Amino acid sequence: MNILVDSYEKGKIQEWYQLYYKDIYRFILLMIGDHEQAKDLTQDTFIKAYETMETFQGVTSDKNWLYRIARNITIDFIRRKKPIRYFIESFAAFASNGDCPEKITTLGESEELLYRSMRKLKRTYQEVIILRKIKELSIQETAEILDWNETKVKNTLFRGLAALKKEMIKEGYEHETVR
Amino acid sequence: MKQSDDQKIDSIFKNYETLDVTESEEKEMLTNIMSGIDRTNKKKKTMGLYNPIISTILATIALVLGGYMFLDYLYMDDSGRGENNESVNMPTELPPSAFVEIQGLEYEMVLGGYSWVYNNQATSTTQGKSIYEKLEENGFEPILVSPGEEISFKLNYQPEPDTFSIFKYTENNTDRTYEHIEKLKFTLPEEDGTYYYHFEASWLDEESGFTSSSASYFFSVEVSTLVDDFSDEDLNMISSELRIIVETIQNRLFEEYESDLFGDIQVDFKGPIKIQILIESTSDDLDGLGLEVKDLVRDVLSKIDLETMPDVATYEIDVVGLNGSLLDTED
Numbered sequence: 001m002n003i004l005v006d007s008y009e010k011g012k013i014q015e016w017y018q019l020y021y022k023d024i025y026r027f028i029l030l031m032i033g034d035h036e037q038a039k040d041l042t043q044d045t046f047i048k049a050y051e052t053m054e055t056f057q058g059v060t061s062d063k064n065w066l067y068r069i070a071r072n073i074t075i076d077f078i079r080r081k082k083p084i085r086y087f088i089e090s091f092a093a094f095a096s097n098g099d100c101p102e103k104i105t106t107l108g109e110s111e112e113l114l115y116r117s118m119r120k121l122k123r124t125y126q127e128v129i130i131l132r133k134i135k136e137l138s139i140q141e142t143a144e145i146l147d148w149n150e151t152k153v154k155n156t157l158f159r160g161l162a163a164l165k166k167e168m169i170k171e172g173y174e175h176e177t178v179r
Numbered sequence: 180m181k182q183s184d185d186q187k188i189d190s191i192f193k194n195y196e197t198l199d200v201t202e203s204e205e206k207e208m209l210t211n212i213m214s215g216i217d218r219t220n221k222k223k224k225t226m227g228l229y230n231p232i233i234s235t236i237l238a239t240i241a242l243v244l245g246g247y248m249f250l251d252y253l254y255m256d257d258s259g260r261g262e263n264n265e266s267v268n269m270p271t272e273l274p275p276s277a278f279v280e281i282q283g284l285e286y287e288m289v290l291g292g293y294s295w296v297y298n299n300q301a302t303s304t305t306q307g308k309s310i311y312e313k314l315e316e317n318g319f320e321p322i323l324v325s326p327g328e329e330i331s332f333k334l335n336y337q338p339e340p341d342t343f344s345i346f347k348y349t350e351n352n353t354d355r356t357y358e359h360i361e362k363l364k365f366t367l368p369e370e371d372g373t374y375y376y377h378f379e380a381s382w383l384d385e386e387s388g389f390t391s392s393s394a395s396y397f398f399s400v401e402v403s404t405l406v407d408d409f410s411d412e413d414l415n416m417i418s419s420e421l422r423i424i425v426e427t428i429q430n431r432l433f434e435e436y437e438s439d440l441f442g443d444i445q446v447d448f449k450g451p452i453k454i455q456i457l458i459e460s461t462s463d464d465l466d467g468l469g470l471e472v473k474d475l476v477r478d479v480l481s482k483i484d485l486e487t488m489p490d491v492a493t494y495e496i497d498v499v500g501l502n503g504s505l506l507d508t509e510d
Binding site: 014030046 | 184189191198200209215219
């Protein structure tokens, strides 16, 4: 019996992986900025999903459930890494691109600038911007993943975007001239 | 910013969607996941499931301020006090130890005369000595309390006694009064003075309904308004300084964890001052978080420099899971 359940669950994980690994990887990469670590944490997300599959009651969609696991794993990672990050950041002032991952630098200058600005924001702003603007999830989905109500999602996104623009100007973003 | 800026930012956001892993990395990740699953499979069977809910912990910081005679008294004096043993659930040869609890601190009472049945054999002693002699002999100093304090009795024994009573003696042995108590709780007098108490507990024989065992315990208290002697001004000052401590801790916790938290001060000047902070965490490593919170609080307390605040003589920090279990955060 166990073998059947087992192979069913493993099959489910493989299916979810094919469907969502890109989403999960990008979400984590944007949160922590390190490609190798993002890969590791993506793996952890799916392993944890397997471990806790029995508690997954289908209350949320499977995608949102995976996002929630990814978010918990990432926050925990950030929290544990914090002292080291502080250390690195104090040196990063001398480096030109801070802790902007190579992956993003290669996308282009504006992408790099926006990303660097985003990294300066509060974590909650970063999360809501990534989910709403980059992952283009709905307000309801975002609320479900972050375990907030919809009003909090709207308000935090609004403030987050305002803070982001401010940071971008500080970082040297130039206004587009209006034709 | 202009409308076109928003559009440009949106298009930058879109570009992030091109971030991807290579094909070989994608395969490698899947392989790692599957082997990770096989590894945890064995663990899963024995360890049960991790539930990814948000955990909540409660950090309680008890500050003991120096400079108060009263507090020094409470904490420097440990002659036979504050010991607590685990409850005994089986018959014992001699009467159990019993404690009086005042403001969260337990003091062991002095055993007086008793008649104790164990294995159908009765042991008894006659009191012989007076309550004063007995307490002095055992080096029991009166417990300093403020007026009208509520106290409770605890026995390291099950079942609880069927009947109990309290006798109060004054310092010069001029009167002895009997006080009836319903529960193992009791309110001390409002008037200053030293009082001696005789607590008697009896257990009934299940079959006959007669008393089978009984034991007397002694303790004494010194009721003093000293601890309420602070002026309103003093109290305001101290509580505002404490608020600064709580706020500093809150700010630091917020910076570090952005957690939703809540602080509460309990100031009563009869024991350690308690600051409780509720922390929500998504971490499944509460022990680790507890340690970090302890460090953080310690750091705040070491840096805080308040002119009017008496030195913090000692402080204890407990980190408790919401289920009430003390987390293993020993240093």
